[in-house]
Amino acid sequence: MARIRSVKPETWVSETLSEVSIPAMVTFLGMTNHADDHGRHRDVAAIVYGLVWPMREEITRADVEDHLQQLAAAGAICRYTGCDGRRYFHYPTWRNHQKIDKPSLSRLPACPHCEPDRCGVCKGPCIQRSALAAAAGSHSEDSASAPGVFAETSANAPVAVDQQPEPSAPAAKAGIGIASPQAGPGHVPSPAGKKAAGQAAFTEDSPKARRHLPEPSAPGSRILDPGSSFPTGRQAPDADTVSANQLIGEYVTACAERPPGSVIGHLGKVTKALLAEGIAPEHVRAGLRRFAEIQGHPSRLPSLVNDAMNAGSARLAQPGFRPTVPAHQAWTNPVDAVAAYAEEL
Incomplete structure (x- = not known):
């Protein structure tokens, strides 16, 4: 993730950067935005090209590799191989020019030559570097013993078969010997004159049975399990559904x-x-x-x-259109008013 970095005024009068070309200097300054808080980054020309020169067709990946070689020769960057076998580079003077508040832990390996900091791969002191340093120290000192022979015997050395303790005299008289794990069904006695080393199969089964999956894992999405009876994911719409x-x-x-x-x-x-x-x-x-x-x-x-x-189906009520709708008749005066209003008179 790109970060905002500062450029000091001393950069433009730097004798180190004056030894490289102007495009190499631009690569140097551009990668300060992409290096982590410890000044480390992957040493791959294609990655650097995509980060610094994505809008310039006149610069190629081969040119970026030449920029990195110029910067390494001038001492502006240090190229190294991490303990994971990949190539990286870092800025040797990173802490002199970049003041970072609360820097995050690096995820990249530290330089085995000039960085004693925490290794991002080993999560602490670099294991490979410690092993190389120990190997170099052992070769630098003259050993008094012959090659392959330790000067002192380890306190945790395994006990040989002939060094097993003998039963005490009272126990021998009583006919009690040292308990052997081989004393059980199916035990084959050792030949005469030889003592058993104690390697025998266990007579009892382990209390924890080995677990077996009832069925293999089905491929597909984890959101919607193909074997579950209650689907929780979104179902696909029907083929005939019009949206x-x-x-x-x-x-x-x-x-x-x-x-x-x-x-x-x-x-x-x-x-x-x-x-x-x-x-x-x-x-x-x-x-x-x-x-x-x-x-x-x-x-x-x-x-x-x-x-x-509803085109052609909705009509106004007309006489005779529906049996349940009475026909409309205009009001007229009755011919025989006495007969028409006999009940009301």
Whole structure:
């Protein structure tokens, strides 16, 4: 991750950087933004090229490798091989020019030549470096003993077969010997004159049985287990399901020019609401087709869909159209008022 680094005024009058070319100096300054808080980075020309020169076609990876060689020859960087076998470089004067508040721990190996700091791979003092130092110290000192022979016997040396303790005299008289792990069923006695070393199979089984998986792990997504009866992930939509995006896409394709984005977005919201009400996609498609012909505000789409749904079926109540609806008759004065209002008079 790139970081903000400072460039001191002494950089422009540095005798070390004056020995390299100007592109190599740019590589030097550019990699300070990508080195970690300890001034370390991968020593791969392709990576450095992609970080510093991504917008320059006149600089190639071979040029970047030449920049690194110039900087290493001038002493501006130190190239080394870490304990993990990969190549790295670091800035020897990093702490003199970069003041970092609360630096993070490095994840890269330390330089075995000039950095005694924490190794990011070994999580502490470098194990390989310690082993090399110990090997160098052992070769530098003259050993009094012959090669391959230790001067002193280790206190934890294994006891030989002939060094096993003998039973005491009272125990021997009583016929009690030293307990041997071989004394059990299936024990084959040792030949005469030889003592058993005590290597024998265990007569009892281990109390912890070896665990076996009931079934192999099934490949696939961990979010939705193919073998679970209660799926927790998102299910794929049915093949015959028509979405609002599909209907809007058909509408945009039918237009001679692409409509503005606000119109498409408004139509998408209205279309999604109509499908959520349970209206058939064919009716919504017919309304969009009619909308493409007459255009207008997207809020007209529900009325056009209604026309497609109920065209020719909705009529006003007319005499004789429905048996349950009485025919309308105009008010007229009765001919015989006495007979018409006999109950009210």
